[in-house]
Amino acid sequence: MARKIVLTSGKGGVGKTTVCANLGMQLAKLGFRVVLIDVDIGLNNLDVVMGVEDRVIFDITDAIMGRCRPKQALVQDKNISSLYVMPSSAAYNRTNIMGEHIKNVIEQLDSSFDYILIDCPAGVEAGFHRAVFPANEAIIVVTPHLSSIRDADKVIGLLGDYNIEYKGLVVNRVRGDLLLNGEMMTVENIVRALNLPLLGVIPEDDAIGLSNQGGRVQSIESARAFTLLSENIHNGSKKIFDCTFKYRGILGYIKRNIKKHV
Numbered sequence: 001m002a003r004k005i006v007l008t009s010g011k012g013g014v015g016k017t018t019v020c021a022n023l024g025m026q027l028a029k030l031g032f033r034v035v036l037i038d039v040d041i042g043l044n045n046l047d048v049v050m051g052v053e054d055r056v057i058f059d060i061t062d063a064i065m066g067r068c069r070p071k072q073a074l075v076q077d078k079n080i081s082s083l084y085v086m087p088s089s090a091a092y093n094r095t096n097i098m099g100e101h102i103k104n105v106i107e108q109l110d111s112s113f114d115y116i117l118i119d120c121p122a123g124v125e126a127g128f129h130r131a132v133f134p135a136n137e138a139i140i141v142v143t144p145h146l147s148s149i150r151d152a153d154k155v156i157g158l159l160g161d162y163n164i165e166y167k168g169l170v171v172n173r174v175r176g177d178l179l180l181n182g183e184m185m186t187v188e189n190i191v192r193a194l195n196l197p198l199l200g201v202i203p204e205d206d207a208i209g210l211s212n213q214g215g216r217v218q219s220i221e222s223a224r225a226f227t228l229l230s231e232n233i234h235n236g237s238k239k240i241f242d243c244t245f246k247y248r249g250i251l252g253y254i255k256r257n258i259k260k261h262v
């Protein structure tokens with residue numbers, strides 16, 4: 001049976017899709033069979049981030065409507081053979097799709113995969129319900145900003161109404177230079193505020209932000225951070241990437257100050 005993990009946040013633009021794509025890649029590289037499910041119906045994003053949009057034939061709504069079998073709606077990754085994406089449709093009257101429909105599709109994939117990662121849309125309404133309903137674990141993605149923390153807190157409360165057995169936190173877009181200068185909320189404070197186990201910290205990475213394939217191009221630092229995250233999720237270790245490392249010492253001090261003045 002697969003672990004079914006939803007990536008959620010309440011707030012949009014905090015990195016759910018980026019974390020979903022990169023975590024999926026790392027878990028697949030560890031040898032697991034992974035499928036990423038895009039439940040952001042009407043705003044397909046994950047297939048674009050994963051660079052498979054040109055190869056989409058069927059999508060999740062086709063699988064729901066019985067126009068294809070769920071496995072026919074999977075697109076295999078070009079580089080990692082055990083990684084698949086189930087794209088959402090770009091245009092559909094999403095009010096017709098219920099959490100039960102998504103759950104039914106996911107149940108048909110359950111025995112063929114080790115991990116089913118569900119990319120949740122922003123908000124806390126119907127789209128949130130559709131994505132959370134089929135999951136039994138949740139990763140809450142936050143950035144070190146008050147609005148993100150506040151939305152995450154709301155989402156954590158709402159998750160109490162679902163069959164979620166385990167919840168953990170990923171803090172994304174952390175800037176080591178700002179942390180050392182005391183200009184960014186610390187990860188410890190975020191963990192204390194939200195009171196959930198910390199699964200990973202991902203640094204702010206210009207290579208992610210600038211690449212036209214979303215999460216696929218990264219620096220060595222964020223690749224390492226995603227590797228640690230995948231290991232923590234898989235084997236329960238607690239190795240957290242240190243975003244401040246490259247800004248320590250005399251060279252780090254110079255880097256920090258250069259960054260401040262550009």
Ligand SMILES: Nc1ncnc2c1ncn2[C@@H]1O[C@H](COP(=O)(O)OP(=O)(O)O)[C@@H](O)[C@H]1O
Nearest residue numbers: 012013014015016017018173203204205208209
């Ligand atoms: N660690 C990061 N460093 C730099 N840019 C990031 C990082 N994580 C996400 N982004 C960028 O932020 C934007 C929103 O990310 P996305 O994953 O689409 O958020 P969400 O799915 O929560 O709406 C994207 O342009 C993405 O490339």
Ligand SMILES: [Mg+2]
Nearest residue numbers: 016017040045
């Ligand atoms: Mg997204």
